[in-house]
Amino acid sequence: MVLQGGRVIDPSRDLDEPADVLIQDGKITAVGRGLTAPDGALVRNVKGRIVAPGLVDLHVHLREPGNEDEETVASGARAAAAGGFTAICAMPNTDPVTDNQAAVGFIVRQSGLAGLARVHPIGAVSIGQKGERLAEFGEMVSAGAVAVSDDGKPVVSSHLMRTALEYARTFHVPVADHCEDPTLAAGGVMHEGLVSTRLGLKGIPAAAEEIMVARDVVLAELTGGHVHLCHMSCRGSVAIIREAKERGIRVTAEVTPHHLTLTDYACEEYDTHAKMNPPLREAADVAAVRGALKEGVIDCIASDHAPHAYDEKEAAFDEAPFGVVGLETAFAVAHTELVESGLFTLPQLIRRMSTDPARVFHLPGGGGTLAPGSVADVAVFDTTAKWSVDPAAFHSKSRNTPFTGRPLTGRAVLTIVAGTIVHEL
Amino acid sequence: MPRPKAEDRTILLDARAMSRALQRMAVEITELAHGTDDLVLIGIQRRGVELAERIATLIAKDEGGQIPRGALDITLYRDDLETVGPKPVIGETHIPVDLTDKHVVIVDDVLFTGRTIRAALDELADFGRPKRISLCVLVDRGGRELPIQADIVGKSVKTATGDRVDVQVEELDGRDEVDLIQ
Amino acid sequence: MTSSTLGKDLTGLEHMTPDQIRLILDTAEPFKEVSERPIKKVPALRGKTIVNLFFEASTRTRVSFEFAEKRLSADTVNVAATGSSVSKGETLVDTARNLEAMRIDMVVIRHPSSGAAEFLGNRIASNVINAGDGKHEHPTQALLDLLSIRDKHGKIAGLKVCLVGDVLHSRVARSNLWGLTKLGAEVAVCGPRTLMPRGIEELGVRVFGRVEEAIEWGADVLNVLRLQLERMETGFIPSLREYYRVFGVTPERLERSPKPITIMHPGPMNRGVEIDSRVADGPHSIILDQVTNGVAVRMAVLYLLAGGRAELADAAKRGSE
Numbered sequence: 001m002v003l004q005g006g007r008v009i010d011p012s013r014d015l016d017e018p019a020d021v022l023i024q025d026g027k028i029t030a031v032g033r034g035l036t037a038p039d040g041a042l043v044r045n046v047k048g049r050i051v052a053p054g055l056v057d058l059h060v061h062l063r064e065p066g067n068e069d070e071e072t073v074a075s076g077a078r079a080a081a082a083g084g085f086t087a088i089c090a091m092p093n094t095d096p097v098t099d100n101q102a103a104v105g106f107i108v109r110q111s112g113l114a115g116l117a118r119v120h121p122i123g124a125v126s127i128g129q130k131g132e133r134l135a136e137f138g139e140m141v142s143a144g145a146v147a148v149s150d151d152g153k154p155v156v157s158s159h160l161m162r163t164a165l166e167y168a169r170t171f172h173v174p175v176a177d178h179c180e181d182p183t184l185a186a187g188g189v190m191h192e193g194l195v196s197t198r199l200g201l202k203g204i205p206a207a208a209e210e211i212m213v214a215r216d217v218v219l220a221e222l223t224g225g226h227v228h229l230c231h232m233s234c235r236g237s238v239a240i241i242r243e244a245k246e247r248g249i250r251v252t253a254e255v256t257p258h259h260l261t262l263t264d265y266a267c268e269e270y271d272t273h274a275k276m277n278p279p280l281r282e283a284a285d286v287a288a289v290r291g292a293l294k295e296g297v298i299d300c301i302a303s304d305h306a307p308h309a310y311d312e313k314e315a316a317f318d319e320a321p322f323g324v325v326g327l328e329t330a331f332a333v334a335h336t337e338l339v340e341s342g343l344f345t346l347p348q349l350i351r352r353m354s355t356d357p358a359r360v361f362h363l364p365g366g367g368g369t370l371a372p373g374s375v376a377d378v379a380v381f382d383t384t385a386k387w388s389v390d391p392a393a394f395h396s397k398s399r400n401t402p403f404t405g406r407p408l409t410g411r412a413v414l415t416i417v418a419g420t421i422v423h424e425l
Numbered sequence: 426m427p428r429p430k431a432e433d434r435t436i437l438l439d440a441r442a443m444s445r446a447l448q449r450m451a452v453e454i455t456e457l458a459h460g461t462d463d464l465v466l467i468g469i470q471r472r473g474v475e476l477a478e479r480i481a482t483l484i485a486k487d488e489g490g491q492i493p494r495g496a497l498d499i500t501l502y503r504d505d506l507e508t509v510g511p512k513p514v515i516g517e518t519h520i521p522v523d524l525t526d527k528h529v530v531i532v533d534d535v536l537f538t539g540r541t542i543r544a545a546l547d548e549l550a551d552f553g554r555p556k557r558i559s560l561c562v563l564v565d566r567g568g569r570e571l572p573i574q575a576d577i578v579g580k581s582v583k584t585a586t587g588d589r590v591d592v593q594v595e596e597l598d599g600r601d602e603v604d605l606i607q
Numbered sequence: 608m609t610s611s612t613l614g615k616d617l618t619g620l621e622h623m624t625p626d627q628i629r630l631i632l633d634t635a636e637p638f639k640e641v642s643e644r645p646i647k648k649v650p651a652l653r654g655k656t657i658v659n660l661f662f663e664a665s666t667r668t669r670v671s672f673e674f675a676e677k678r679l680s681a682d683t684v685n686v687a688a689t690g691s692s693v694s695k696g697e698t699l700v701d702t703a704r705n706l707e708a709m710r711i712d713m714v715v716i717r718h719p720s721s722g723a724a725e726f727l728g729n730r731i732a733s734n735v736i737n738a739g740d741g742k743h744e745h746p747t748q749a750l751l752d753l754l755s756i757r758d759k760h761g762k763i764a765g766l767k768v769c770l771v772g773d774v775l776h777s778r779v780a781r782s783n784l785w786g787l788t789k790l791g792a793e794v795a796v797c798g799p800r801t802l803m804p805r806g807i808e809e810l811g812v813r814v815f816g817r818v819e820e821a822i823e824w825g826a827d828v829l830n831v832l833r834l835q836l837e838r839m840e841t842g843f844i845p846s847l848r849e850y851y852r853v854f855g856v857t858p859e860r861l862e863r864s865p866k867p868i869t870i871m872h873p874g875p876m877n878r879g880v881e882i883d884s885r886v887a888d889g890p891h892s893i894i895l896d897q898v899t900n901g902v903a904v905r906m907a908v909l910y911l912l913a914g915g916r917a918e919l920a921d922a923a924k925r926g927s928e
Contacts, residue, residue, distance in 0.1 A: 194806030200721035200743030270722030316720035501649035551646040
């Protein structure tokens with residue numbers, strides 16, 4: 001296959017120029033101008049489009065096994081492909097929890113059967129995510145787990161977190177933590193601030209996240225392990241991470257598109273599509289995480305795609321579950337809010353959504369690069385496409401997005417995994 | 426009251442005529458009630474209250490003593506509450522004495538469809554059981570939709586449905602006048 | 608529709624205009640008189656079906672609404688729904704649909720989740736009246752508080768009103784805050800720091816840490832909020848005894864004021880915790896007037912919200928004189 005006439009942006013090689021891309025046998029064979037297509041090759045004219053490494057999402061919740069009506073590995077992989085993602089990492093808070101090699105292997109197999117975006121399993125830190133006993137990291141990693149996490153919940157016991165970080169070193173995987181002090185956050189449903197006071201809703205203070213960020217950084221230093229901080233939302237967290245990185249501690253972090261865009265004012269009409277954990281915070285926090293992402297203090301964007309059935313979100317704010325979907329809107333939201341506004345250049349954004357996440361989890365099979373010889377995971381974007389979010393058109397089984405009706409610019413028009421087209425608009 | 430655009434405005438009663446009418450009505454009430462012993466005047470909000478006040482004073486001038494008078498707001502008893510736009514303002518209701526065994530004379534400015542009086546009768550029934558209820562109005566403009574009649578009338582006038590009878594009293598409007606607007 | 612007409616629902620005072628609030632207070636006055644009649648009933652809402660949907664136990668508010676409804680000749684149905692902890696939200700949606708299917712005219716709802724009244728109001732065509740949603744608002748309580756203050760002081764604008772107690776968890780405090788500030792009063796809150804909500808100062812309210820400070824400020828009215836006993840269990844305050852000693856409204860504290868301070872309490876009172884009995888039963892307490900006004904205010908709200916379709920107003924214009 002040849003992708004002809006596009007603008008190739010490959011952050012892994014600091015490449016940003018018009019070029020063709022030649023794909024053969026599932027690999028990238030050549031990138032350059034005026035490539036000749038071999039006989040019988042599929043030629044795609046991508047003039048005016050951006051050709052980039054397929055996006056990588058380190059934090060996705062697929063509801064298989066357990067809640068297949070909300071999402072499955074296959075439907076999640078399809079949604080990912082529609083969003084320009086060629087690899088996603090599935091969190092283990094399924095039912096039953098993915099805390100052993102058989103469960104990890106199941107995800108790998110389902111991903112293979114779907115044959116769309118690659119789904120890499122993340123194994124649990126503790127059995128059942130109960131926060132008591134370590135799961136079998138070794139077995140899970142050999143079965144295909146790329147990281148361990150108890151996400152959904154924090155690892156409350158500092159002792160357990162320490163042993164997890166130490167043990168994970170053996171298998172060269174990061175421990176991804178959902179940073180939330182449970183006693184501070186207990187019962188909270190949105191950010192603790194003026195808006196929560198006006199709405200009469202119990203708040204989750206920023207301190208709940210910052211405390212666990214600080215703890216995790218201290219333990220990373222103590223153990224020499226790699227801690228990956230999930231969905232950062234506060235300016236206080238940013239400050240802690242910056243200082244830790246300056247000291248050479250092995251900490252990485254991610255931020256979601258919604259935390260880069262929305263504030264707690266989105267909760268004002270008790271809209272449960274603005275309810276997620278960590279909650280949407282204040283304008284100053286949004287500014288801080290944007291700056292941190294640009295600086296590299298926060299390494300990448302991850303969607304924290306969390307599907308929920310419509311009737312679960314049709315409830316009083318207190319009762320609705322946390323979470324919003326994001327695979328199909330992530331690039332467009334980030335492009336509209338960060339690139340169109342002039343804050344980021346397009347190459348910077350693509351780096352943070354493909355090259356950097358692939359590097360943070362050092363995913364098997366690479367990813368995040370278009371270097372000749374690497375696997376052909378490619379995404380083609382039309383960055384001029386104007387569209388409006390219509391959840392009914394999602395490939396995901398769930399529709400709970402905070403961006404309904406939002407006008408966005410930028411869309412994946414072609415997604416290729418291992419040389420096969422898995423999404424085309 | 427909204428000023429009508431360019432139609433006929435006829436004065437039915439000027440201040441002097443109104444005064445004369447009220448004086449006559451006062452005498453007729455006293456006759457009807459055979460004296461003032463158990464007489465109670467209840468004015469319908471609004472303007473009926475002012476008229477009742479005046480009549481009570483006129484009666485007291487002739488007969489001596491104090492005639493108990495009260496005010497009745499019938500808004501909550503209207504039969505059109507369901508359909509009337511923004512809810513009407515409710516005026517004061519004040520019934521000064523127990524109405525049992527009294528002769529109640531309802532005083533209102535204009536009698537038209539009779540629905541206001543129907544509401545007033547329902548409301549008064551919730552305050553006790555008068556010996557007798559009579560109706561005294563300043564203007565009877567015809568157009569009844571219910572079988573209601575006034576016992577004492579200041580002035581009768583035939584009107585069409587689109588007409589308005591506009592009663593102004595010194596206490597609220599700055600002058601005494603009754604107009605017919607066609 | 609003028610700026611003072613009310614919408615379909617009464618969910619809270621935060622987004623109401625001062626004119627709308629005044630309309631309710633003014634309309635409550637004649638309804639006070641109805642409660643003094645021998646026959647305490649007017650036919651204004653005859654034939655209307657009103658459901659009192661209480662997801663939280665409450666005797667006084669429910670009874671007050673029931674009196675208001677019955678005095679307007681409406682048909683009342685009480686539903687005490689104790690939703691299971693797992694499916695409370697589901698129950699609310701289904702309940703809404705069921706009520707609508709039964710063609711109910713009005714629903715009075717009390718629910719433990721903030722936003723529940725608005726949630727219901729957005730989903731059914733019936734009028735929805737908020738009788739307390741989570742920690743969000745309790746508008747009829749604030750309205751009767753406003754009426755009681757107005758009755759006692761002749762006005763609200765310019766008065767200094769202090770809400771004392773657990774403001775963090777109080778929907779009564781929030782509704783009062785909106786109502787009082789919109790009608791021009793100066794508002795303060797007073798209580799332990801642990802029971803003050805974040806950002807309260809940004810709502811134009813002064814914050815005092817001690818009752819003495821509020822009295823020094825020159826409070827005209829103290830509205831004393833009920834301290835729920837579980838606050839002690841969940842660690843917000845160390846003990847009830849300490850709460851009374853430091854924050855209790857006592858005659859000794861009130862004596863420091865040069866002028867008499869009107870005392871209010873939404874009830875039910877924890878005597879000897881947030882308020883001393885001598886104060887609650889004292890000459891400046893209008894606590895019982897609040898209860899009387901409660902029925903009148905609720906009658907006014909029901910009356911103003913019920914029926915009244917504007918497009919049929921023309922039919923009424925054809926002389927009912």
